Amino acid sequence: MTVIDNNDAAMNKIQKIISNKKGVIKLSLSACVHCSICSDSCFLFNSHNCDPTYTPSYKAINSIGRIYKKKGRISDDEYKEIGHLIWDKCVLCMRCYCPVGISIPILISAARSICREKGIYRTYDGNGES
């Protein structure tokens, strides 16, 4: 199922969020050297046996990076995947360290607000979407 609904009120809001944050997203994604040094500073990475999908830059690139590249026009399944990545694998403690100086939390929080527009968020009662 790869249905992309473009004519949606949510899509308009997503476009707005993307255009608001366009500069930081573009600059950060292009400056990231994929060195993975940020993984050491992520406590979730350390407490999950160094699972590479917990690397902060991986989470940022595969959430906001994917959304940004397609300007938000990705399928609902993909949004769900992204939601899983940024809600279950990141607590947004804002403590990731980037040697280049990229602010990863800003990227992930942008991805989170886009996912919220799509109705994908964490509910903390076990009945959540993500």
Add this chain to the structure above:
Amino acid sequence: MIKAKRKPLDEIFNMVKDYSRILCVGCGACTSVCLAGGQRETEILTQELSECFSQKGQRVEFSVFVTERQCNAEYLADIEDMVKEHDCIISTACGVGVQYLAEKYESKPVFPALNTMFIGLDRDIAFFEERCRTCGNCKLGYTGGICPVTCCAKSLLNGPCSGTNADGSCEVSRDVPCAWNKIYERLKAQNRLENILPIQPPMDWIDKGPASFIQSGYEKRYRK
């Protein structure tokens, strides 16, 4: 979020000096955000403690694990195996986390590494200000979004005492603004002064003015 400050190293060392296998459990929630109990701070704590121990000529095993949240049973279960292998636990969570950890692993001594300070906002990096005393009876709706319980030195609910200085500061200190002066000014600007006319029943609180603190090691940023 909850803001905490690390205890002096002496105090932590004195609590754990008789143990040889120590588990440091960090918390990935509030105390991570306030730069007191995340991955990095927990590691720094173990490094400093092992330096203390090695100065005394002792060899001590440290393990570090940061849970997602220490106030949640699901996440605390992650460390069950590690707890068995250690003599004592140091928790860098807030008071809630320490107590929950102690309750969950009753046979192990659990020590706090932080002093839980208050619920506050982030003014700047590592600079926090108290904003809520969790009194359980929020009055912000009629006080123009300024909490008299937290921000007034006497936690008065029905207007200021007579200690307000001419410049709008509190009699406690010139650095502390009078909360009721601020409430009055804001409500006046919003044309809502009738909000504070009805008498509010008293609450039993013993409090001081709004507190703020700087995380250790970040003082340099705010040197006047």
Add this chain to the structure above:
Amino acid sequence: MSYFFYDLYSVLCGPVFVFSLLIFAAGCLYRIIQFARFTRRINSHYKPASNPVTDDRAILFREKPGIEKVFISLKLKIKRTIFGTNPVMGIVSLVFHILIFVTPVFLSAHNILSDHYFGISLFVLPDKLMNGFTVCIIMICLFFLMRRILSPRVRLLSTINDYFILLLVMIPFISAFNAYHQFFNYRTCLLIHIISGEIAIMAVPFTRLGHMPFLIFSRFFISGEYNWKPGNRTW
């Protein structure tokens, strides 16, 4: 053939080099403008009411002579940086970034050329040392490559671009090494060296190598936990 080589050589070393520097400068300027546009100033006028400085770590230094105090605090300070958490990567990348700047700038051959074309020259370091530096850079590039291939966390992040960039950085040094020792065809190596070096210079602001200018913006001007100077801008 040989006239063609000398013509090409002098064009590449003169105007094309200047052009590549201009592209580099223009690209950096573009990045600076972008940065200024996408960030905004924050004026935090909030000051803490009281600012007591407490020595929480006094126990570490009690009854210690001065020099040992410095030593202990330095040791603990280093431990909490990348040199403590990931010392190999920390040292290797620090050495790499210093050498990649020092080697081309203080090489005698480059300085002779720049003296010839522009009348500017800096002090130079001995060629034997430079030879060693070049070998170091190539080895570290290979280390980065192996890391990219072998370490799961880096492999997961790597794209084809990352390998290209690494290659782009490596080629000028490998060809320079070959040209210096005249291992293969000297002229071919030299031309490859010049062209690839100029492409690398031009690529800096527009590719992942853009972390060179980006680092300065973000570490010096953005307000954040890890910046080197408390900045007053935010995204």
